[in-house]
Amino acid sequence: MLDADFFRRWLAAAAAAVNREADRLTELDSAIGDADHGSNLQRGFAAVTAVMEKEAPQTPGAVLTLAGRQLISTVGGASGPLYGTLLRRTGKALGDDAEVTPAQLADALRAGVAAVAQLGGAKAGDKTMIDALDPAVEALGDSTASFTAAGEAAEQGALATVPMQARKGRASYLGERSIGHQDPGATSSALLIAALAEVAG
Ligand code: ADP
Ligand code: MG
Ligand code: MG
Numbered sequence: 001m002l003d004a005d006f007f008r009r010w011l012a013a014a015a016a017a018v019n020r021e022a023d024r025l026t027e028l029d030s031a032i033g034d035a036d037h038g039s040n041l042q043r044g045f046a047a048v049t050a051v052m053e054k055e056a057p058q059t060p061g062a063v064l065t066l067a068g069r070q071l072i073s074t075v076g077g078a079s080g081p082l083y084g085t086l087l088r089r090t091g092k093a094l095g096d097d098a099e100v101t102p103a104q105l106a107d108a109l110r111a112g113v114a115a116v117a118q119l120g121g122a123k124a125g126d127k128t129m130i131d132a133l134d135p136a137v138e139a140l141g142d143s144t145a146s147f148t149a150a151g152e153a154a155e156q157g158a159l160a161t162v163p164m165q166a167r168k169g170r171a172s173y174l175g176e177r178s179i180g181h182q183d184p185g186a187t188s189s190a191l192l193i194a195a196l197a198e199v200a201g
Pocket of ligand 3: 036
């Protein structure tokens with residue numbers, strides 16, 4: 001079973017990964033965007049870390065909805081509302097239970113990713129975070145071992161964005177010139193799912 005502490009540890013691991021990889025995320029965004037993805041997420045996850053200490057939410061659902069709200073209010077870029085929606089919708093789907101099963105989390109994350117796709121209008125192959133998140137939630141099953149498979153699927157999904165032409169977000173303004181670069185948001189999504197696998201393992 002996964003309790004509120006597990007979800008706080010997931011967000012802390014995600015914050016650490018974002019800090020570690022911030023320069024790389026910003027570098028990827030400088031090729032096909034506006035060179036702020038790393039700093040956007042650093043600001044957002046620092047705020048998430050701070051609010052967790054201040055408010056100490058006591059259920060998995062409350063942890064994720066609070067984190068999502070914080071990302072929406074602190075990240076200026078497109079990724080803030082999108083990741084904020086992912087966490088809020090996932091948290092809402094977990095309800096008020098004090099502990100949830102891996103299968104509940106898998107279903108909740110599927111609802112979260114569907115909400116991201118609806119908000120941003122991106123489909124698989126549009127060279128966005130959806131290209132990492134979709135394969136990740138498909139790989140999730142009813143065991144924590146499946147989190148590792150999801151992390152690998154997200155990483156493969158991020159790598160697979162390189163030959164794609166962007167159809168959503170800033171990178172789409174580049175048209176064919178977006179081809180040949182890895183999408184920054186798909187890359188950060190792979191970090192978030194890898195962080196989940198890390199705390200589950
Ligand atoms: P901004 O583009 O506003 O500067 P960021 O640089 O923080 O925001 O985030 C860019 C990432 O957001 C992209 O690499 C892409 O993965 C994701 N993204 C942008 N628009 C969309 C969308 N409509 N749907 C899904 N993901 C998107
Ligand atoms: Mg950007
Ligand atoms: Mg920006």
